[in-house]
Amino acid sequence: MKKVIIYTTTWCPWCQKTKQFLNQINVPFEERNVELNEDWAKELFEKSGQLGVPVILIIDEESGKENVIIGYDPLGITQALK
Amino acid sequence: MTTIYDSIIIGASAAGISAAIYLKRQGLNFLIITKDIGGEMALSGIVENYPGFPKTTGLELAQKFEEHLKSYGIEPIFDEVIQLKKEDKFFEVITKSENKYNSKTIVVATGSTPKKLNIPGEINFFHKGVSYCSVCDMPLFKGKTVAIIGGGNSALEAGIMASNICKKGYIINKNPSFKGDKILIEEVLKKPNIEIIYNALTQEIFGDSVVKGLRYLDKTTNEIKELNVDGIFIHIGLKPNTEFIPNEWEIKNEFGEIIVNKFCETNLPGLFAAGDVTDFPHKQIGVAVGQGISAGLGVVNYLNKNK
Numbered sequence: 259m260k261k262v263i264i265y266t267t268t269w270c271p272w273c274q275k276t277k278q279f280l281n282q283i284n285v286p287f288e289e290r291n292v293e294l295n296e297d298w299a300k301e302l303f304e305k306s307g308q309l310g311v312p313v314i315l316i317i318d319e320e321s322g323k324e325n326v327i328i329g330y331d332p333l334g335i336t337q338a339l340k
Numbered sequence: 341m342t343t344i345y346d347s348i349i350i351g352a353s354a355a356g357i358s359a360a361i362y363l364k365r366q367g368l369n370f371l372i373i374t375k376d377i378g379g380e381m382a383l384s385g386i387v388e389n390y391p392g393f394p395k396t397t398g399l400e401l402a403q404k405f406e407e408h409l410k411s412y413g414i415e416p417i418f419d420e421v422i423q424l425k426k427e428d429k430f431f432e433v434i435t436k437s438e439n440k441y442n443s444k445t446i447v448v449a450t451g452s453t454p455k456k457l458n459i460p461g462e463i464n465f466f467h468k469g470v471s472y473c474s475v476c477d478m479p480l481f482k483g484k485t486v487a488i489i490g491g492g493n494s495a496l497e498a499g500i501m502a503s504n505i506c507k508k509g510y511i512i513n514k515n516p517s518f519k520g521d522k523i524l525i526e527e528v529l530k531k532p533n534i535e536i537i538y539n540a541l542t543q544e545i546f547g548d549s550v551v552k553g554l555r556y557l558d559k560t561t562n563e564i565k566e567l568n569v570d571g572i573f574i575h576i577g578l579k580p581n582t583e584f585i586p587n588e589w590e591i592k593n594e595f596g597e598i599i600v601n602k603f604c605e606t607n608l609p610g611l612f613a614a615g616d617v618t619d620f621p622h623k624q625i626g627v628a629v630g631q632g633i634s635a636g637l638g639v640v641n642y643l644n645k646n647k
Contacts, residue, residue: 267480268479269386270477271398272476274399293479309571310467310477
């Protein structure tokens, strides 16, 4: 099983497009809007080194391996979910 | 046998989709080839000046446009046009995924993308403090200091956003005044935590793992000055997406925009253009819709005359 976390901001169009894409391919995800929680903003930077959104974290729950996808990247998400 | 389409529309935002609706209603055999739906419009945050939608977002409008396309059964081909040729009467469109399509007419509706400053540090610090999307990334600089580079509406809107989120914002304008809407200029000038630096040319962005600041040339004193900031938002205008159009066709102006007449025709018979990619001065969603319709009807007239 893979867990999907998406770091977003409220008005970010690419975040909305990414969420739309995940819904289209029926992948459940947890949204962490970094505007609403400063710990999530820190976590975003620690995990990705990014000061930008969206960032998508795909975690393999068996191996614990984390895949970080930066930006709106349907192909990257699809490959990381395989 | 190769299919010769009546038309190929390149791009699927306000202009391309409007053209497509009109071509479909005329029963023409056409394609839309596009990288995405909505293009730069989908990134424009809140939209309050498109009739019928007192308050919407660029993304929401893009979704509405897509629904409208689908209601006519039009399915775009998601690909990028990298080359355009004209042999005899027909056009050849070559895409990134190495497909080739032929048509009698073309509607270029590829819009524009944000311009880059092309200064040291800009690429290295992208998403490490440098951003071209204030609505996306400004909230990550809550309580921090940012610089906004630009002198038009996008820079002013970013300044207003920064005044609400950040501790302090600088707007760095290379000119002695702003080019944007009066209502926005007045609002920015009222913000106590926004400082405007006029006649300033940004030279370099510096930092370590993230942005720490920038250096600019003060054109009044001819001195290089330094600002310590955590984030830099670049809003210096847009560049038309016309690289795939051969220069020898001589239909582009000095800015790379496609020169069109009021019917959205170019000097090359059969080639039309609409929206932000053209030399029409007002880069607005409503204008792009109107030009898309004009180009669509222009294609119909052209095909009727050249049967």
